[in-house]
Amino acid sequence: MAMPFIAHVNTTVYTGGAARTVALLADVLNRSHRAKCDVIIGRGRSDELRSVQSLDPGRIATILNVFAFRLLGSEAPLSRSRWELYLPELQKYDLIHLHNAHGYYLPMGALERILERPCVWTLHDYWLGTGRECYPPRSSTSKASWVSRMAPFYGRGYPVEFVDRSAWRGARLRALVGRHRPALIVPTADMLRRLGELGLEGLDVTVIPHGIFPDSQPEPAWDRDAARHALGIPADDFMVLFAAAQVDHPIKGFRCLAEAIRPIRENSFSLHVAGGRDQASRRLVGNGVTFHGQTDAGRMEMLMAACDLYVSPSYDETFGLTVVEALGQGARVLCSDLPVLREVSQGAASYFPVGDSRALAVLLQESIAEGCEQPSTRLQRARMIRRYYRFGSWASAHLHLYHRVICRGEV
Known part of the structure; x- marks a missing residue:
């Protein structure tokens, strides 16, 4: 098969573990010449990564999007027009690899259009199961402490959302995944188990631990x-x-x-x-x-x-x-x-x-x-x-899955 052309979609280019994973994976695949990758982000800029397309609506609009999501339960009202304009550009890719795809920057309508294409989705958190970008309670008795820990204003006691539409979002997300059947990736067996507890069973899920270290560096560069x-x-x-x-x-x-x-x-x-x-x-x-x-x-x-x-x-x-x-x-x-x-x-x-x-x-x-x-x-x-946790085995596992999904879409 010819070298696949992949679009990686994430909320941001720098902040958090998901952003670092996206940047590493795209860079490793590009350098290996086994795939061509672009990175599409909801906010931020990058002078370090090649082929980064930012759909950043601007700092003020980004803040308003987050507050609309938190306070009103609205889905990225100020990002819709940018995504509607950009969606035709996604036709040039063989496959879309979603990472964090939260509603404060990626509208649900745009997400549905993306899922119509050959698609892989790495779940870096439990948004698909909970409807909010955070962790599910580990038991039925831990919900109160879970909500207080996840308060967006760090310990001031505010609820996660003033208008809580997480149940609606979670149900709609699961319906989208059930209808379009994207190939899902989780980084650990523990996450796979917990998704099953959230009712996400019978889906196409592959466990691929993150690659962190170059194959050429079996030992640390620094003592x-x-x-x-x-x-x-x-x-x-x-x-x-x-x-x-x-x-x-x-x-x-x-x-x-x-x-x-x-x-x-x-x-x-x-x-x-x-x-x-x-x-x-x-x-x-x-x-x-x-x-x-x-x-x-x-x-x-x-x-x-x-x-x-x-x-x-x-x-x-x-x-x-x-x-x-x-x-x-x-x-x-x-x-x-x-x-x-x-x-x-x-x-x-x-x-x-x-x-x-x-x-x-x-x-x-x-x-x-x-x-x-x-x-x-x-x-x-x-x-x-x-x-x-070598780059090589990590990249190979992704390429194998990419080819399987692309071939499935061509049938």
Whole structure:
């Protein structure tokens, strides 16, 4: 078959794990010369990625779209005309690969038109099951805490939506998927199981773990000492790292970490925090914490290579990208005892009960007392994780699925 021409569609080009995955996948496929990929985004600009088409209606319109979605339950009212104009352009692609396709930037009518084409849809969250871009409750008793954790204004107690049309959106989305039968991708077996619990059974779903590390790099580019020298971090510090695209996001659990470090002697370790939207988190900890702010991929790689311990106290995840990245740099990892994090870490992390700051404090104190690991231990851990999350196998799995869907559409 000729090299397929693929359009990757996502909300944004930079923010969050889905955006990073889209950028990586498109770049890997383009560089392999096994597929030609364009990236179509709802907002933002990119000077780094090739072939990016932005349908950004502008900052003010984007904010109004989000508020219309949250407060009125409306579907991207200010994006409709842009999508209507752009939809004919999609005819030139052999296949459309949807990623995040939330209603505040991609109108439902445009989504239905896209699904009429050969289509693959990677589910980076549970929007298809819940009708809102967040996590479903893990039990019937956890709904209240789930809603409060997912409040869009970060802990101020507002509901997820003032006009809650999530049930309507979820039902319409599931009807669209049932009618058009796109090939769905999920990154973990845990996500596949949870989608089944939401009633999404009998669909064409493939589990493809994210590719994170180049095949040409079976070992980290940085060792601990070299990364610390480049970053100006003292070699004898026991360095603990926390990272998230939005540090203040309640689901990432920084408050749990802040509570866990309070009883620990300050001069026994140094805490580093990487990520944007960290104003509320800065108020939770003392002046001895280093906040790096929004961090590019290269610097994040150095921070993970430099740290002695990476901590992920998330309340929920669909994949846990930073956990895998930290392990791939050789770092020791403490993370919430979620099935998805046990799955992606391949058993190479240590786990504590979700939200239990006391249990986390005990593990932190034990890790600090043990001190820095031997370089050989870190290298063995990094090699193991990198073998499993290689670009090559990730790209090949996608290409196999693309060809199957394209051939099915030609019958």
